[in-house]
Amino acid sequence: MGLPPQEVGPFIGALTxxxxxxxxxxxxxxxxxxxxxxxxxxxxxxxxxxxxxxxxSAFVAVAAIGM
Numbered sequence: 559m560g561l562p563p564q565e566v567g568p569f570i571g572a573l574t575x576x577x578x579x580x581x582x583x584x585x586x587x588x589x590x591x592x593x594x595x596x597x598x599x600x601x602x603x604x605x606x607x608x609x610x611x612x613x614x615s616a617f618v619a620v621a622a623i624g625m
Contacts, residue, residue: 560586564587572584573596574599
């Protein structure tokens with residue numbers, strides 16, 4: 559979306575810490591970029607937790623069968 563490569567690290571740091579002031583102080587950052595990045599971050603968290611719950615369910619099933 560046009561974010562300069564040297565700003566990616568600070569952008570991700572400000573996004574994950576929910577620091578809106580720092581996000582919009584970075585050069586070239588637009589509200590559209592922030593919105594797209596926030597949706598991508600939410601999707602990543604959702605997918606990550608989905609895998610954790612699936613793995614935990616498998617362990618619970620094995621434990622239940624073993625009892």
